[in-house]
Amino acid sequence: MEKKEKKGSIFDSTIEAFQSFLRVPNTVTKRGSHVRDCNDLKRVMIIVVVALIPTFLFGIYNIGDQHNLAAGGDMTFWAKVWYGFLKILPLYLVSYIVGLGIEFASAQIRGHEVNEGYLVTGMIIPLIVPITTPLWILALAVAFAVIIGKEVFGGTGMNIWNPALIARAFLFFAYPASMSGDKVWVAGVDGYSGATPLADAALGNFSNMPSALDMFLGFIPGCPGETSTVAILIGAAILLFFGVASWKIMLSTVVGALAVGYLCNALAPDASSYLALPAWEHLIMGGFAFGAVFMATDPVTSAQTETGKWIYGFLIGAFTIILRVFNPGYPEGMMLAILLMNTFAPLIDYCVVQRNIKNRLKRAQINQ
Amino acid sequence: MVDYIKLKQGLDIPVEGVPSAQILKSIVSETVAVKPTDFKGLIPKLTVKEGDAVKAGSPLFVDKKRPEVKFTSPVSGTVTEIVRGEKRKLLEVRVKADPKTEYAEFNLPKPEAITAEQATSALLESGLWPCIKQRPYGIVPNPEVRPKAVYISGFDTAPLAADYDFILKDEVENIQTAINVLARITPKIHFGLCARTHASSPFHKLSGVEFHIFDGPHPAGNVGVQINHVCPINKGDLVWTVNLQLLAIMGRFFNTGKVDMRKTVAVGGPRVSNPGYIKCISGMCLSNISDMVNDNVEKLQQGCPVRYISGNILTGTNVGKDGYLGFYDDCISLITEGTYYETFGWAKPFRTKKYSFASTYFSWLTPKKRYKMDSNLNGGVRAFVMTNKYAQVFPMNIYPVYLLKAILAEDIDKMEQLGIYEVVEEDFALCEYIDPSKIDIQAIVSKGIDLMIKEMA
Numbered sequence: 001m002e003k004k005e006k007k008g009s010i011f012d013s014t015i016e017a018f019q020s021f022l023r024v025p026n027t028v029t030k031r032g033s034h035v036r037d038c039n040d041l042k043r044v045m046i047i048v049v050v051a052l053i054p055t056f057l058f059g060i061y062n063i064g065d066q067h068n069l070a071a072g073g074d075m076t077f078w079a080k081v082w083y084g085f086l087k088i089l090p091l092y093l094v095s096y097i098v099g100l101g102i103e104f105a106s107a108q109i110r111g112h113e114v115n116e117g118y119l120v121t122g123m124i125i126p127l128i129v130p131i132t133t134p135l136w137i138l139a140l141a142v143a144f145a146v147i148i149g150k151e152v153f154g155g156t157g158m159n160i161w162n163p164a165l166i167a168r169a170f171l172f173f174a175y176p177a178s179m180s181g182d183k184v185w186v187a188g189v190d191g192y193s194g195a196t197p198l199a200d201a202a203l204g205n206f207s208n209m210p211s212a213l214d215m216f217l218g219f220i221p222g223c224p225g226e227t228s229t230v231a232i233l234i235g236a237a238i239l240l241f242f243g244v245a246s247w248k249i250m251l252s253t254v255v256g257a258l259a260v261g262y263l264c265n266a267l268a269p270d271a272s273s274y275l276a277l278p279a280w281e282h283l284i285m286g287g288f289a290f291g292a293v294f295m296a297t298d299p300v301t302s303a304q305t306e307t308g309k310w311i312y313g314f315l316i317g318a319f320t321i322i323l324r325v326f327n328p329g330y331p332e333g334m335m336l337a338i339l340l341m342n343t344f345a346p347l348i349d350y351c352v353v354q355r356n357i358k359n360r361l362k363r364a365q366i367n368q
Numbered sequence: 369m370v371d372y373i374k375l376k377q378g379l380d381i382p383v384e385g386v387p388s389a390q391i392l393k394s395i396v397s398e399t400v401a402v403k404p405t406d407f408k409g410l411i412p413k414l415t416v417k418e419g420d421a422v423k424a425g426s427p428l429f430v431d432k433k434r435p436e437v438k439f440t441s442p443v444s445g446t447v448t449e450i451v452r453g454e455k456r457k458l459l460e461v462r463v464k465a466d467p468k469t470e471y472a473e474f475n476l477p478k479p480e481a482i483t484a485e486q487a488t489s490a491l492l493e494s495g496l497w498p499c500i501k502q503r504p505y506g507i508v509p510n511p512e513v514r515p516k517a518v519y520i521s522g523f524d525t526a527p528l529a530a531d532y533d534f535i536l537k538d539e540v541e542n543i544q545t546a547i548n549v550l551a552r553i554t555p556k557i558h559f560g561l562c563a564r565t566h567a568s569s570p571f572h573k574l575s576g577v578e579f580h581i582f583d584g585p586h587p588a589g590n591v592g593v594q595i596n597h598v599c600p601i602n603k604g605d606l607v608w609t610v611n612l613q614l615l616a617i618m619g620r621f622f623n624t625g626k627v628d629m630r631k632t633v634a635v636g637g638p639r640v641s642n643p644g645y646i647k648c649i650s651g652m653c654l655s656n657i658s659d660m661v662n663d664n665v666e667k668l669q670q671g672c673p674v675r676y677i678s679g680n681i682l683t684g685t686n687v688g689k690d691g692y693l694g695f696y697d698d699c700i701s702l703i704t705e706g707t708y709y710e711t712f713g714w715a716k717p718f719r720t721k722k723y724s725f726a727s728t729y730f731s732w733l734t735p736k737k738r739y740k741m742d743s744n745l746n747g748g749v750r751a752f753v754m755t756n757k758y759a760q761v762f763p764m765n766i767y768p769v770y771l772l773k774a775i776l777a778e779d780i781d782k783m784e785q786l787g788i789y790e791v792v793e794e795d796f797a798l799c800e801y802i803d804p805s806k807i808d809i810q811a812i813v814s815k816g817i818d819l820m821i822k823e824m825a
Contacts (some may be wrong), residue, residue: 001409016748020748022711023709023710023711023712023713024709024710024711024713024714024744024746024747025709025745025748026472026707026708026709027744027745027748028705028706028707028742028743028744029743029744029745030808031808031810031811032683032793032797032800032808032809032810032811033681033682033741033797033800033801033810034675034677034681034682034686034703034743035381035383035458035682035703035741035742035801036744036745036747036800036801036803036806037723037724037726037801037802037804038713038714038715038719038722038723038724038729038746038801039724039725039728039729039746039802039804040746040747040748040804040806041727041747041750041753041754041804041805042714042715042747043714043726043728043729043804044728044804046522046714046715047448050715064648074521098496113748113750115750115751117753124678146767154427154751155751156750156751156753157750157751157752157753157805158751176514178795194775196370212372240381241727242726242727242728243726243728244728246756271471293536299753299754299755299756300753304755304769306756306759349533349770353767353770353786356767356786357785358784359765360600360765360785360787361603361785362600363600364602364603364604
């Protein structure tokens with residue numbers, strides 16, 4: 001990208017960002033193709049935000065619902081929604097104010113226009129952290145994710161890891177006491193503790209686990225966005241309908257998880273072993289569905305070649321199950337599997353591209 | 369057996385103003401210009417000065433590095449103006465045309481008897497040598513190097529492009545002559561035909577060529593794509609390509625001994641009241657068609673000026689109302705300058721006045737609709753994000769993003785490995801069109817080719 005010429009005000013990027021948010025600017029093409037498609041990154045990003053709305057709405061309701069269950073109250077539907085909304089609002093305020101603040105500042109320093117990427121990241125972060133996360137910790141995590149996860153590489157499009165997952169990983173490693181994924185988080189109830197389905201499964205307490213239907217519908221404790229597989233599937237349908245996310249990655253992630261899951265089932269020594277947990281139940285537990293639909297498919301940090309996408313997705317699914325089943329440290333594996341594959345995506349692509357180069361060289365020799 | 373090549377990737381941009389098959393008028397341009405900027409990488413050396421009298425076919429400037437490559441005037445008249453830009457870069461040589469064209473004389477053997485050397489020197493002398501482009505790089509070829517083959521695309525799939533079947537139906541003989549002469553220089557001549565029209569195409573009768581039929585949307589008509597599917601260019605390979613209308617002009621030259629640069633040019637686009645064809649001369653002034661402009665625009669575009677493009681809307685040059693037709697161009701496109709703001713543009717659920725290839729809008733619901741497209745960028749410049757989209761409009765076995773990044777990194781080895789020899793700017797035009805990050809991709813490719821030329825020199 002070209003550096004924009006410095007103009008008078010030091011807030012150019014910020015002003016431009018707000019103006020172009022409200023109206024498409026009057027810039028015309030200078031070089032190359034004279035006409036351009038009306039699709040831009042703002043549109044792409046807003047589709048992802050729209051796709052996140054079902055999980056967001058369900059998350060709000062579920063926060064209230066879980067609070068109600070734990071506290072033993074009898075709240076009405078709207079009371080639950082209102083309670084959840086009030087609980088999640090501060091997280092969103094922190095996420096967007098801190099995140100966008102840093103985005104604007106870095107765009108300003110670089111003299112670029114502000115990237116839209118954080119619209120999505122900021123929407124995702126509150127959905128994948130415990131609702132009880134202290135706001136100052138969240139602010140730290142967001143700052144870490146945006147600065148170290150994204151801006152040091154050059155901003156949206158240049159980052160290696162998914163920034164929202166970097167925020168979560170930061171919480172996970174810096175404040176592990178409340179983040180490992182074995183205890184549930186229920187808002188507004190002191191001293192309430194219980195095990196998540198994943199922790200139950202890890203301990204072989206299959207009978208303590210909620211029913212598969214509840215896990216599928218999402219009426220279980222958990223991070224706001226991850227509990228309801230139904231809401232996530234609606235989001236997936238929106239993403240695929242608008243052609244924003246790659247179906248190859250979603251499908252291969254599921255295939256990878258099922259393949260390893262069934263392999264585990266086959267190897268299970270007895271019915272109470274974690275290995276015996278039906279492979280398909282992994283798909284509706286923890287952050288698997290949310291990760292497969294919204295995180296693994298990030299076009300910047302995933303594999304970029306079509307062949308690479310199959311490998312990348314498959315390995316995410318496979319590693320998630322391996323981490324869940326064979327790792328005694330913590331029950332959830334999705335976050336680390338995606339971050340790991342984010343790291344290796346360029347290597348996968350490198351191999352795919354290298355094969356293309358080899359073919360080209362071979363062709364040259366045949367012709368001579 | 370004619371080989372049939374099906375291309376799935378690509379896009380026919382549904383822009384309004386497709387030229388209808390009718391000749392609207394013949395234009396006699398008062399001035400014409402020859403523009404050194406039409407020829408990639410050329411450093412011109414003037415051979416005339418203002419006030420000199422020239423004939424059609426007498427040189428105006430030559431290639432500084434290879435003075436035998438001449439660029440000649442398409443008309444007879446007086447050199448009126450030599451236009452220079454920044455750093456005295458030569459931009460245009462303008463010639464005021466005489467009412468009656470006088471042609472420079474060339475003593476040519478009969479086309480049947482001409483040898484390769486005679487043909488080469490005749491083309492060089494007449495200024496028709498630059499009709500040929502060399503791949504890799506898309507530059508005017510070195511006359512001392514013989515190519516592996518010549519590729520000619522018999523159709524143009526670019527938006528609003530001229531229909532060769534229509535404009536060249538009476539030129540088949542000239543084209544045949546040119547092919548016969550080229551066959552002396554290189555035996556292998558490939559000719560691409562369009563699957564939709566090949567049965568009725570007048571070029572079917574051509575002899576001495578190997579036909580290939582291409583089926584698919586734009587860029588199936590791009591000669592680079594055709595080469596990639598017939599016999600891709602490897603390191604050390606060198607092929608020639610010739611625009612079909614220029615091939616007809618070459619044939620005319622060998623048949624008559626005159627440099628007769630008359631062309632039929634398509635005039636199309638949303639700002640043309642009656643899209644069709646005009647007969648004119650190479651290098652004519654676009655002010656001659658200013659009467660064809662209409663004010664039929666969308667509400668948003670009202671009051672916006674017209675952009676005059678010599679060439680098609682993907683790869684052409686914005687020459688302005690008083691600009692001149694480019695040497696290689698056989699279409700003129702008029703679109704609206706998109707200098708307007710669109711409130712909530714990207715946030716509107718439906719944006720029916722605008723077209724999008726992506727399914728983030730609903731253009732796919734109206735596949736037959738044509739759009740009044742304009743030059744608005746429709747967004748701001750960003751880094752590469754939606755990189756999976758390019759492959760959908762790039763029908764070559766090349767990874768476009770990796771090649772572009774190699775160019776940005778100026779990594780010559782990687783560019784070579786990833787296929788820089790097989791592409792020119794126009795092959796990336798659709799990637800640039802659909803790019804939601806609004807990156808000037810053709811400019812990147814151009815830079816890559818410049819780097820390669822410099823490296824290989």
